[in-house]
Amino acid sequence: MTAPIAIIGAGIAGLSAAHVLNTAGHEVHLFEKSRGSGGRMASKRSDVGSLDLGAQYFTARDRRFIDAVNQWRAKGCVAEWDPALYQYRAGALTPSQDEQPRWVGTPRMSAITRAMVGDLPVSFGCRITEAFRGPQHWSLQDAEGHNHGPFSHVIIAIPAPQATPLLATAPKLAAVAAGVVMDPTWSAALAFKTPLETRVEGCFVQEGELDWFARNRCKPGREADYDTWVLHGTSAWSRAHLDASKEQVIEQLHGAFAEIIGCAVPEPAFTLAHRWLYARPAQSHQWGALADADLGIYACGDWCGTGRVEGAWLSGFDAASRLLDHLQ
Numbered sequence: 001m002t003a004p005i006a007i008i009g010a011g012i013a014g015l016s017a018a019h020v021l022n023t024a025g026h027e028v029h030l031f032e033k034s035r036g037s038g039g040r041m042a043s044k045r046s047d048v049g050s051l052d053l054g055a056q057y058f059t060a061r062d063r064r065f066i067d068a069v070n071q072w073r074a075k076g077c078v079a080e081w082d083p084a085l086y087q088y089r090a091g092a093l094t095p096s097q098d099e100q101p102r103w104v105g106t107p108r109m110s111a112i113t114r115a116m117v118g119d120l121p122v123s124f125g126c127r128i129t130e131a132f133r134g135p136q137h138w139s140l141q142d143a144e145g146h147n148h149g150p151f152s153h154v155i156i157a158i159p160a161p162q163a164t165p166l167l168a169t170a171p172k173l174a175a176v177a178a179g180v181v182m183d184p185t186w187s188a189a190l191a192f193k194t195p196l197e198t199r200v201e202g203c204f205v206q207e208g209e210l211d212w213f214a215r216n217r218c219k220p221g222r223e224a225d226y227d228t229w230v231l232h233g234t235s236a237w238s239r240a241h242l243d244a245s246k247e248q249v250i251e252q253l254h255g256a257f258a259e260i261i262g263c264a265v266p267e268p269a270f271t272l273a274h275r276w277l278y279a280r281p282a283q284s285h286q287w288g289a290l291a292d293a294d295l296g297i298y299a300c301g302d303w304c305g306t307g308r309v310e311g312a313w314l315s316g317f318d319a320a321s322r323l324l325d326h327l328q
């Protein structure tokens with residue numbers, strides 16, 4: 001019997017790779033440091049319902065990804081989100097509706113990766129710290145010192161700075177990953193008992209602390225007891241406030257939001273802040289995935305492509321396709 005393929009990271013890239021390999025008849029095993037799947041597409045359960053603190057929506061431009069989105073729609077875990085879009089620039093908030101279809105997981109963003117996990121074997125709460133290549137097989141060590149293996153191949157589907165040490169056996173790939181800069185994003189959520197008197201449901205902000213804000217509860221399938229909003233700081237602001245306390249971040253982003261939104265903003269009934277240290281690559285790449293096919297190690301993730309959900313999915317697809325090509 002051949003050994004299974006190890007995939008480190010159960011975000012959309014790792015699960016995209018898992019799906020391709022599983023469909024081709026290969027046994028895979030995923031390792032995920034968190035308690036659930038999704039990574040930056042995960043949703044946070046809170047007292048005011050679930051909140052999409054990371055990816056807000058996604059677009060689909062590549063035919064292969066459009067096909068995947070259509071399959072998720074058929075399963076009921078993805079729906080179109082057509083918010084009343086605005087932009088804020090030069091001190092003015094103006095409608096900015098467009099024709100771009102935008103998609104979200106339903107009833108929460110994490111529904112997509114949850115459906116992708118299905119009955120694939122995943123070790124949750126397991127942070128991999130090293131990948132070793134033996135004479136024939138790979139083995140992995142986790143943060144608690146446990147060994148896992150043997151595996152025929154390893155796919156590393158985590159942000160570049162975290163992937164670098166795991167790529168030590170393939171120094172060329174490690175050097176490429178080490179050169180990738182990833183920017184942080186501070187995310188804050190606010191919930192109001194009484195809905196804010198505004199038509200705005202999503203806003204691209206082009207000046208100041210904020211990059212984007214959205215009315216979480218207007219996405220399809222979300223709980224609607226509270227008027228929930230998610231605010232994202234810009235990369236520059238988030239980096240400058242990397243070590244700020246959550247209270248300071250909430251206060252500043254709440255203040256910036258209140259200045260822009262153009263209606264009375266009462267004290268929120270609930271607030272939350274989350275720091276994404278490796279939120280997005282500082283620039284996009286066209287690598288698809290990184291591969292040392294002879295060694296049997298691959299790396300993928302949004303940082304190998306466009307730094308978006310679609311780019312991450314395509315990168316996982318690419319890593320798995322290259323592995324299958326090499327086996328032929």
Ligand SMILES: Cc1cc2nc3c(=O)[nH]c(=O)nc-3n(C[C@H](O)[C@H](O)[C@H](O)COP(=O)(O)OP(=O)(O)OC[C@H]3O[C@@H](n4cnc5c(N)ncnc54)[C@H](O)[C@@H]3O)c2cc1C
Nearest residue numbers: 009011012013033039040054055056128301302308309312
């Ligand atoms: C605030 C924010 C807003 C965003 N908004 C959008 C948006 O609106 N539209 C869009 O298209 N994209 C958006 N993105 C980007 C999008 O979320 C990512 O591009 C995509 O989700 C990345 O997927 P991935 O699988 O490459 O990585 P991840 O989602 O980061 O998945 C990697 C997984 O690996 C796990 N992991 C890490 N290290 C280890 C380890 N050593 N061992 C085991 N497991 C490990 C992590 O816990 C994680 O689950 C946003 C991102 C952020 C942070």
Ligand SMILES: NC(=O)C1=CN([C@@H]2O[C@H](COP(=O)(O)OP(=O)(O)OC[C@H]3O[C@@H](n4cnc5c(N)ncnc54)[C@H](O)[C@@H]3O)[C@@H](O)[C@H]2O)CC=C1
Nearest residue numbers: 058059085086087096097098100185204232279280307308
């Ligand atoms: N905060 C974070 O960490 C991350 C945020 N990400 C955002 O995720 C979104 C995904 O990108 P795409 O899928 O290409 O989505 P998209 O086509 O909706 O947006 C791409 C970009 O175009 C601009 N834009 C698009 N539509 C409008 C509009 N109607 N009015 C004004 N400006 C507009 C805006 O700057 C936006 O960021 C982008 O907004 C990214 O900035 C991506 C990755 C990480």
